[in-house]
Amino acid sequence: MNATNHPGPMPDTIAAIEFDAAAIAAAVARLAREIRRDLAGEPVVLVGVLKGALFLIADLARHFPPEDDVRIDFLAVSSYGNADRSSGEVRLLEDTSESVEGKNVIIVEDIVDNGLTLQYLQTMLASRNPASLRTCVLLDKPYRRAVTVHIDYVGLQSPDTFIVGYGLDYQEKYRTLPYLASLHTWVFEAGALPAAKGIG
Ligand code: PRP
Secondary structure, three states: OOOOOOOOOOOOOEEEEEEOHHHHHHHHHHHHHHHHHHHOOOOEEEEEEEOOOHHHHHHHHOOOOOOOOEEEEEEEEOOOOHHHHHHOOOOEEEOOOOOOOOOEEEEEEEEEOOOHHHHHHHHHHHOOOOOEEEEEEEEEOHHHOOOOOOOOEEEEEOOOOOEEEOOEOEOOEOOOOOOEEEEOHHHOOOOOOOOOOOOO
């Protein structure tokens, strides 16, 4: 393992490591502390938004001690990024496996950019009468909002670059990188690839 805690060299498409594995781990630990403080022993359902929140929810959930009543569920929404971005349309692809009615629910997202995905999810889940609904996000790009959304727990402020790693992809690549990194802009400028979400 090298200094970035990853087997093998860094891809040459990566411009910079923005947050290494230790910085991510510290942010996730803090998020878990804040969530546990607010729950005050109440049961909770962590609802991870696939696919980007995969590693975040796995790491976050393991900060809860066994006496805590923590459940994990998932949902998936369509990606309107790239060519379809202007439509702003979000569609539910997979719903949670259990009802959220009467439960303390925390949406677990990897990144909030223009906020449309989160707005959709908050509206949808709130309409199902949970006991409480909160949102936990690892990476925030508040300066890119198209709509106002409330986030209860924010891990890290993202630079205004296209970020990959720790669950975040570019065209399904780089999710498995253990760090959060900026892609070089030339990755998108080749012409053959659609414009990257989060850039410009
Ligand atoms: C990403 C991310 C959020 C959404 C945020 O998902 O996981 O769900 O975009 O963007 P917004 O604030 O501009 O709506 P993506 O569509 O890339 O799917 P993925 O999680 O499967 O990679």
